[in-house]
Amino acid sequence: MAKGAKVANRLKAAAMAAILGFMGASAHAYDGAEADPWEGMNRKIFAFNDTLDVYFLKPVAKGYRAVMPDLVETGVSNAFSNLLEIRNVANDILQWKWAAAGNDSGRFLINSTIGVVGVFDVAGQIGLDKSDGEDFGQTLAAWGVGEGPFVVVPFFGPKTLGSAVGMPVDSYFNPIRYVDHVPTRNTVYATDLVSARASILSAEELLSGDKYTFMRDAYLQRREYLRNDGEVEDSFGGDFDEEADF
Numbered sequence: 001m002a003k004g005a006k007v008a009n010r011l012k013a014a015a016m017a018a019i020l021g022f023m024g025a026s027a028h029a030y031d032g033a034e035a036d037p038w039e040g041m042n043r044k045i046f047a048f049n050d051t052l053d054v055y056f057l058k059p060v061a062k063g064y065r066a067v068m069p070d071l072v073e074t075g076v077s078n079a080f081s082n083l084l085e086i087r088n089v090a091n092d093i094l095q096w097k098w099a100a101a102g103n104d105s106g107r108f109l110i111n112s113t114i115g116v117v118g119v120f121d122v123a124g125q126i127g128l129d130k131s132d133g134e135d136f137g138q139t140l141a142a143w144g145v146g147e148g149p150f151v152v153v154p155f156f157g158p159k160t161l162g163s164a165v166g167m168p169v170d171s172y173f174n175p176i177r178y179v180d181h182v183p184t185r186n187t188v189y190a191t192d193l194v195s196a197r198a199s200i201l202s203a204e205e206l207l208s209g210d211k212y213t214f215m216r217d218a219y220l221q222r223r224e225y226l227r228n229d230g231e232v233e234d235s236f237g238g239d240f241d242e243e244a245d246f
Contacts, residue, residue, distance in 0.1 A: 032213075032220040035150045035160075042152040046212050049157055053197075061197035068198075075119040077199055080192045082111045082118025084133060087173040091134035095142040103128055132226055136170050137163030141227045150216055158219040 036042060065073065085108035092101035107123040107130065115122040124130060140162050141147055148161030156167070171177055176192070179185040207214060 032150060032217040035220055036216060037149050038151060042150065042216075043212050045152040045154055046215070048154060049152065050211070052155075057193070057197050058201075061194055061201060064194050065198045065201060073195070073198065076191070076195050078111075078115075078121055079118040080195060081130070082108060082115070083175055085111075086175065087170050088131060088134045090173045091136060091139045091170075094136075094139045095134070097134075100131060100134070104131060132230070134226075135163060136166030137223075138166075138227055140166060147223060147227065150220060158215055160220070160223055163223065 033039075068076075085104050088104040089101050089108065092098075092104055107128045110123040110126070110128065111118045111121060114120075121130070137147065137160065145162060147163070151159050151161055151164055153159050153164055153167075156164075159167075176185060176188050179188065
């Protein structure tokens, strides 16, 4: 598989694990039960999130995909993905990853200008490949702080305690939060969520077995892969061989 396709597949995997906690991928050799001491509580929150998805978010995402031309849908997804480069650069620097910081900075500058606010991934076409992404939870791990137990957060889905603690920090690097007009800001947030959900509709057929266990083990394996910068086997991200866009 081409390098670009592998990157895209891993991004879809990350999106699946992150959006409301209702998706995952094959992690059949990975046992996350030991990292899940709050399973009873987590399952209840997961059921709540899953209900919201089934009866609200998924139908909206299907409607969005039905009316949105593919080219426009891809452009919207690219634009939101481009905003994440700011968070990536900040955490690259905090982890002393200067090569990655240069790559991600270059991607943001090129795509925000030549790529028309990120609608077109021009940087990827000239060799600045999209990374798997960085967040403050990974930064904490790089500083020697453990990820902690697995937890499902209402509305936000699967996390580790470390990644959940890092969420407020990462939010400061999201330009959307600085939009002063509240209705506009909320509309942009909602569009981002719907766009991300729509991008993984076709991947649901990969789900199998107990949905909660599937999601948890896939998410934890993915976090391990990201925390170690790919220096572990990634059967989670590697199982997406067909399509990806996020």
